[in-house]
Amino acid sequence: MFVYALRRLAMLFATLAVATVVVFAVMAVLPGDPASIILGVEAREDTLNALREQMGLNRPLLVQYFAWVGGLLTGDLGTSYTYSVPVSELIGERIGVTLPLALMALALSTAISIPVGVLAAARHNRMTDVGIMGLTQLGIAVPNFWFALLLVWLFAIILQIVPSGGFPGWEDGIANGIKALILPAVALALPQASILARIMRSALLDTLHDDYVRTARAKGLTWRA
Structure with missing residues (x-):
């Protein structure tokens, strides 16, 4: 029974891990980025790059993924791009x-x-x-x-x-x-x-x-x- 429970728990964590990878990958391949959403499509390129650097969007995708998952595990859901307030609020x-x-x-x-x-x-x-x-x-x-x-x-x-x-x-x-x-x-x-x-x-x-x-x-x- 204990082994069965461990196996089911491992499957749960594996499913959640796959789900996070799929969600992050879909968001990464979609056109546009949060900087363009916040500043608008007519914003200057240097302004967009500065905001991307501030938000960590210029970092490698693997680094962004682990930072995102780490935030999820610690309860940090990030900031809403629309309302500019924490998502948890x-x-x-x-x-x-x-x-x-x-x-x-x-x-x-x-x-x-x-x-x-x-x-x-x-x-x-x-x-x-x-x-x-x-x-x-x-x-x-x-x-x-x-x-x-x-x-x-x-x-x-x-x-x-x-x-x-x-x-x-x-x-x-x-x-x-x-x-x-x-x-x-x-x-x-x-x-x-x-x-x-x-x-x-x-x-x-x-x-x-x-x-x-x-x-x-x-x-x-x-x-x-």
């Missing part, structure tokens, strides 16, 4: 909204998918199952932004139950914050709930055909039990 400012939104979407998708998947498996090959499979296929096929537009049109514009956009901030009250996150959370949850419901249905159908289930049924055990 930008993440800290936005995590207060992003994390609750992700948790709400996860909770909604789980709350929807489990009962729907169980119902579809219990009504296998019946109209209920066919209808649920059709709806889940629609939920997977339709993109999130289209769901979001429909939800805004219905609940924010027509019914005017929730705000149509913007986040007021948690300082205005938890209730107002949650109310503003409901529509985006539902838009994110519906496609994920459709996928999870189909997975739940397939897993239950496989289990219902296992030997111990058939043996219990042969001995008179009801489906309700």
Whole structure:
């Protein structure tokens, strides 16, 4: 067990290492550089070179890569070229909204998918199952932004139950914050709930055909039990 855990841990580190190499290589081969983004394409060449030297962009790629990875390992994510502030500060400012939104979407998708998947498996090959499979296929096929537009049109514009956009901030009250996150959370949850419901249905159908289930049924055990 210990050897297996070490092997899996080694695979994890290897995967992360390959991911960092791929990301760095893609950023290196893309046209343009951070100096051009910051100063603009019309900046003088000597000004661009001075900024590249200051940012370490003139160093060999291998040196830049290890400096970048070292920053990641120490929590230094660098400075945003757009906002000119540390990236960690930008993440800290936005995590207060992003994390609750992700948790709400996860909770909604789980709350929807489990009962729907169980119902579809219990009504296998019946109209209920066919209808649920059709709806889940629609939920997977339709993109999130289209769901979001429909939800805004219905609940924010027509019914005017929730705000149509913007986040007021948690300082205005938890209730107002949650109310503003409901529509985006539902838009994110519906496609994920459709996928999870189909997975739940397939897993239950496989289990219902296992030997111990058939043996219990042969001995008179009801489906309700």
